[in-house]
Structures are given as C-alpha cells and as structure tokens.
Amino acid sequence: MTHLTEQEEAFMQNHFRYLSKATNEESLEIIYGSELLTKQGLQEKLDEIHAFMESQFFLTTASIFSKRYSYYIVTGIIAMMSSFNKCPDFRPENIRLVRMDEDKKWFPKLNFVSKEATVPDPFDRQRWLRENLTELFKEHVRPLFLHINQLSRLSMNVLWENFAIYLFWFYERYAKEHFTEEQLAQVYDDFHFIVHELDGASFGEEKNPFHYFHYQPKLPSGARERKCCCLSYKLNEESGYCKVCPHRC
Template sequence: MFLTDKELQTLAGYRLTTEVNSLSRSALSLLDNETLFQYLSSLKQNTRSANMMVAASLFSKRYSFLAVIGLASMSLYRKSLNLSTDNVYLVEHTRDNMWIPSFQLKQMKGKVLHDEERKHMLTALFREHMTPMWQQLHATTNLRLYTLWENVAVYIFWLYDDLLQQPFPDEIKDRLRDDFSFILSDDQAECFGKYSKNPLARYYTEKKLVPQYDQYVRVRKTCCLSYLSDDKGRQCITCPITCTRKDES
C-alpha cells in the first residue's frame, strides 16, 4: 500500500477512511448541478439549515478536510495522493448527531513528492478539484466564493498551526513553515484557477484577543452561516458578527 499503517492512522484523524459505505458518493457526481442540488436539499433537511446557502456552506466546511488530508500527506510524508474527482468518494458518517463525512480513495495510490513538484500537487488539489466544486456550489446556491474560500482557508491555517506545535524535529518544522508559505504565496495563484492573487492569503490575519471568549483567534472576514443550522446552532468564536459587535460596544 502506498501509505504505511502509521501514515494512514494519522490521516484518518483528518477523516481519510478505508471503509466502504453504501451511502458513499463520488466527488465527480457532485459536480453535476442536479445531483448537487438534490444532495444539498437532503443535507438542508437533515441539518435543519435555514436555506440552501447555509447547507452549501456547511457542506464546504466538511469538504475542506479533503484539502487537509492532501496537504498533511504532502507536508508530513512528502507523498502526493490521487485526489482527482473520479478517485475521491464522500463517505456518510454522523457523530454525536452531527454530519461528519469522511473521504475514501478508490485507489490508494500516489507518488513520492519532491519540493519542485509541490505546484503540480496544489494544482491537482485546488484548480482541478476544489475550485470546480466551489464554483458548482456557488452556481447552485449563490453562496459567495469568498465564503467558500475562507471555509477551506481556516482549516488549512488550523492544520499548520497544529502541526507546528507538535514535537517534530527542526527539519520537519522548517518544511512545514516553507510549505505553508508556499501555499499562501501569490506566485501559486494559478494553482487555484484563474486568479491573479492567492484566494487563501487574504484570510491569513493576525490573531486578536476576543474578550468574551478570553482567547486569541483569527477573526473571519465572512460568516460561515453555521449558526443557522442545527449542526451548530450558535455563532463560532471566530465569527465576524460576534467579534465586531463586541469590539464596537
């Protein structure tokens, strides 16, 4: 197998699974407008989302873990997984009555990645997969692309923040820092599609103290709308609505 048991175990923490589920659905099928509309309609009902935009945002937040899986594999193991839309399956799971899907790869194959090949890996992950999915979500529900890109950005920031706090050797930490800078660089804007600037970079801001939570957080620029569903039912601690309201009071 391309990944070792230990690597699989680590990536399982980011929702990669080898389990087969009868409710699994290919990523490629969700790029069809009618299929995606029906899927989001069902998700809207099951999560009691206020409208289709809320369901789309919730979907995109969960779907963003595909990027987390791919980038963790790249930065930790220098392995590039096959994350093409015809190889990725969304596996339905619930945890504590929350919709928490996992991802299964039809073929657990990939390649050992060299530093100079990172651009190709980002292109395959974003321009050829995440960007078309975001564009389809936008076309189907009119949810803003700004919100969709921030939804995936916050999980990428979380991934590297978390990894850099782990007791890895300096060599790996240097690689993590370099990869993170590489991902956010405007030089890689074309890896995300027809962008002149990196669509993730604008969301990487300094953390600020939010008094009501007594925490330093990176306040979002857009609202993810999760509070308008039963999935969360409250605003996030990084919510721009809550944080701005308290700052102005």
C-alpha cells in the same frame, strides 16, 4: 508512484476524519467525489444533506458542506504532502465521503478508493508542490466552489475562507503540537509557499485567495478571526456563532 502505508493511514485515521477501509455494511451513506462534478449531481447531494441536517437555510447547508469538504482536502491531501512527502490521488473518482453515524451536524469520513500517491523529486520538491497544488486548487476545488456559488449564491470569498480556516489551523496550530522540529521546518516552508508564493493562476483566480485572509488578527486561542461569516448560526434554532465569527469577535 507509490502508495500510502498502513502507518500513514493510521496516522490520518487517528488524527483526522479519515477512514482507511469503507464497507457498505458499516456505512450509512457514501458520497462519491464523481457525483459532485456536475451542478445537477451536487444539487442532489446538497438537497440530501440539507434534509439530513434538518437545515432551515440552504445557504447555510452549502457553506457547511464547503467547510467539511475543505477540511478533507486539507487533512487528507495537503497535510500528507507536508507531513509525509506524499500526495494522494485526489481525482474526484478516487474520493469518497462515508457517513458512519446519525449526527445531524454531518461529519462523514474521507476514504480513498486507491491508495496510490506521488512523491517529489528529491532535487525539485517545489516543482512537485506547485504542480500538484495548482491541479488541486484550479481543477478540483475551484470548480466545486463555482458550482456551490451558482447553486446557492454563497460568495466565493466565503468559500475560499471556509478553506483557509482549516489550512491555517493545520499549519499554524496543529502541526507544532504533533511534529518534530525537523518536520516543522518543511511544514512551515510549505505553508509560506502556499500562502505567499503561489500566484492567482494556481487557483484560477486573479490573486491567491489565502494571502487575502492571512492578515486577519489572531485570537488568544491562536485561531484567526474570520473576515466573512460562514452562516453556520442559521442552521437551526439551536445554532450559534462560530468561535472565530466576525459577529462574535
């Protein structure tokens, strides 16, 4: 067991929506991961977010929430595993989403209560990857997605693709702009492992959901065209289609 260093947290804070220290005086809203463990708790938070965003469509609220949460898991957990060989404590009770502004698009920042993290055995890194990712996807992400699905009827395909777009963004577009060749070798190995070597059981699904979306065509920007619409265009009258929306491409 080790801890995230100040330098690692500074990297996260400078590059992603991460907050190293959260104080009640500065925050406008704090959502604790433990509040999302039950359908009732999640329903209450979705209702609050729905009202804050002035959303006109609850299905869209649910989809946007899942996109935000997926972003935090990718950048706060998975990216740290590939970048620094550390897996932060991702138990729901260790996660806080801290809103610092009144932006109606709702972009809180991720904060870890404890900075503890695990590191791999230097001779068996793949086992560390598999065990942590299986726990992350099967015991953390999927149960949350199931609650969202049951409360909003947003399909599991949309939910998993909401996660996949950030996973692909980090590994296929972001990483090559910010890491050395030596670092990229491990980053790309991890990406291949996540998409092609983890089986469905690691997700609590019949098949690996990311493998399904990995064959979507790439746009000139390098982003992958979505297979399913995330419904963000229905947030309000001023909303439009995402740049990777299948209705737009």
